[in-house]
Amino acid sequence: MRTSISTRALWFACWDAAILSEWWPELTIAKKVGGRIEVAEVPYKRKKYRHVSGRLLKLKPGEHARFEWRTKGRDATTTVDVYVSQSKKKSRLRIVESGFTKDDYAAIEVERMRDFWRDRAGDLQEWLEAPGNAERLEAAAKAAAK
Helix, strand or coil: CEECCCHHHHHHHHHCHHHHHHHCCCEEECCCCCCEEEEEEEEEECCEEEEEEEEEEEEECCCEEEEEEEECCCCCEEEEEEEEEEECCEEEEEEEEECCCCCCCHHHHHHHHHHHHHHHHHHHHHHHHCCCHHHHHHHHHHHHHC
16 A cells, blocks of 8 residues: 555554554554454455454564464464555555465465455555545654654
8 A cells, every 4th residue: 555644654553542443443452562463353254254363573663563363263373564664755555464374275365365454455545535634643643753
């Protein structure tokens, strides 16, 4: 996802609990390494959802976070990397999930989670485009940096 907001504001949108609750209310995340991450509803099968939980493994504020998570009812744990960077005149958010099992359904699971992450990036983009949100986010991120 690319956006015209600053990288500082984009990072803030992904990690500030109050802002997160506006565009991704199902997510709960701790801001320290070892802290828990939970998502109430992640698509599992057609019209079915599962609870996902994990922990934050690595954090380089403003740039990169890595967490692992496990979907309830599955034996596999995957790793998710969240990157925020600057590219020319736009800020960029990139999310990479890896570590999927190599079973018969792996391709289906990879596709499902790729769609899930695209939908979340779309949710954020839609939230940013709502009147006043980008400006409010920039101000909040600037105030938090002081």
